[in-house]
Amino acid sequence: MQVYHKLKDFTKKYPRMAVALGMFDGVHIGHQSIIRRAVDLARSADGTSAVFTFSNHPLSVLSPQHMPLQLGTEALKEQLVAGLGVDVLVSIPFTREFAQRTPEEFLELLRADFAPRFVVTGPNYTFGQRGRGTHRQLLRDGPAYGFQTEICPAVLRGGRIVSSTRIRALIAEGELAMANDFLGHPFRLVERVIHGDRRGRTLGFPTANLPILPGVAMLPNGAYAVRVAYDGQWYGGMASIGSNPTFAGCSRRVEVNIADFSADIYDRELTVDFLAKLRDEQRFASAEQLVRQLTKDRARAAAIWRTQLPS
Ligand SMILES: Cc1cc2nc3c(=O)[nH]c(=O)nc-3n(C[C@H](O)[C@H](O)[C@H](O)COP(=O)(O)O)c2cc1C
Ligand SMILES: Nc1ncnc2c1ncn2[C@@H]1O[C@H](COP(=O)(O)OP(=O)(O)O)[C@@H](O)[C@H]1O
Structure with a gap:
């Protein structure tokens, strides 16, 4: 897996990209279903699978007092994403400047640097200034930017939605067996x-x-x-x-x-x-x-x- 910490024009080197979008803290079973879907779509298009994420949680910049404890470091995310068979990981710092982009500017950036054929994410994903961009906008506007969107449904365990927030609570409470079940790995x-x-x-x-x-x-x-x-x-x-x-x-x-x-x-x-x-x-x-x-x-x-x- 190739890892990049800066954006650049990846379109020549990596054709027909399927890009998974998200923070993916912990790379739990919900994240895994999104990332695996991007890997499958890239394979079927004889293209490149990519994960586009941030190296720091957006809240660390936007609202540090609400910043949750992270389920892992950059090194861990990299290890787990590589284990899913991803070709390219782009993990860039989330900055105030980046946060200023409108949803449309974010989509333009995606087209300019990735030119994806497919974008895959979860139902809670938001993007652009104040998180105004939603999965609905991706589904609606994707074709105008040259890509199709797939929204992977939330993954359930025992009737509960698997989320990084829930796993953080399980770890803090010492509920290791359930946390490991939600993570899909220890x-x-x-x-x-x-x-x-x-x-x-x-x-x-x-x-x-x-x-x-x-x-x-x-x-x-x-x-x-x-x-x-x-x-x-x-x-x-x-x-x-x-x-x-x-x-x-x-x-x-x-x-x-x-x-x-x-x-x-x-x-x-x-x-x-x-x-x-x-x-x-x-x-x-x-x-x-x-x-x-x-x-x-x-x-x-x-x-x-x-x-x-x-x-
Ligand atoms: C499996 C395991 C359990 C331990 N449990 C305790 C414990 O209950 N109480 C405690 O004071 N130290 C516990 N220790 C830590 C030891 O005190 C510590 O490893 C030892 O003092 C050596 O410290 P050092 O690595 O700084 O030399 C445990 C260590 C291991 C590997
Ligand atoms: N079986 C082992 N498990 C863990 N560390 C080991 C083992 N064998 C050798 N080491 C080495 O010994 C160090 C731990 O010895 P220890 O006396 O506890 O020192 P410290 O207090 O500096 O951790 C480890 O950092 C590692 O370099």
């Missing part, structure tokens, strides 16, 4: 390993520490069964979300003990998929008691990740 963190207190190795449980960036959604504190991708390889593991209350404490972070693994991976990127919660975070009376609990956690985590490692 809740995922992609981050670089930072330094900790170098205590993990002395306990017999080294833990690669990952920061929880401000603005990014995270599960409640506790111990979790996880799977971890490092350098193209999947491993089982267990993770702690919290601040090590048994010791002096630290800033809230994610710590991952990777099974059957030994290497220095400071500053390297890890992908951590949260599979199931094992227990709440506890303050133990001693390091020995924590170690005893971690040994039990490891056995329970292994029973979970063993069936969930991609080959």
